[in-house]
């Protein structure tokens with residue numbers, strides 16, 4: 114538990130220090146890249162959204178809503194399993210979401 118807290122503190126420091134680089138590695142680590150493609154530009158299927166250059170605040174809200182289930186339209190169920198496990202534990206934290214949204218919004 115102490116280790117977890119310590120790691121969270123380190124991650125929080127990294128996020129505030131280097132949001133851009135951290136968002137890029139989270140995007141790969143959390144498997145977003147599998148469905149949304151390299152740099153959010155080449156989705157797995159034409160019906161999955163491109164994310165590069167999208168507004169950060171908008172993306173952040175969509176990710177929070179897909180994770181909570183508030184957004185459950187279309188094929189959001191495909192993504193929900195990456196955001197939260199069946200027990201309800203968040204797999205992508207609020208800080209992760211913020212960092213990834215910042216990273217993606219800056220891509221052209």
Ligand code: HEC
Pocket residue numbers: 140143144145146147148149160161162164167172173175176185186187188189190191192195205213
């Ligand atoms: C299994 C495939 C899959 C994975 C993995 C996945 N997504 Fe998605 N994502 C989708 C689909 C499909 C949608 C569109 C949902 C809908 O139709 O409402 C979506 C929607 C989104 C949206 C909203 C886009 C918009 O224009 O409204 C964002 C932002 C997003 N994903 C980011 C991410 C991030 C960041 C990750 C990694 C943490 C991720 N996704 C992982 C399939 C995936």
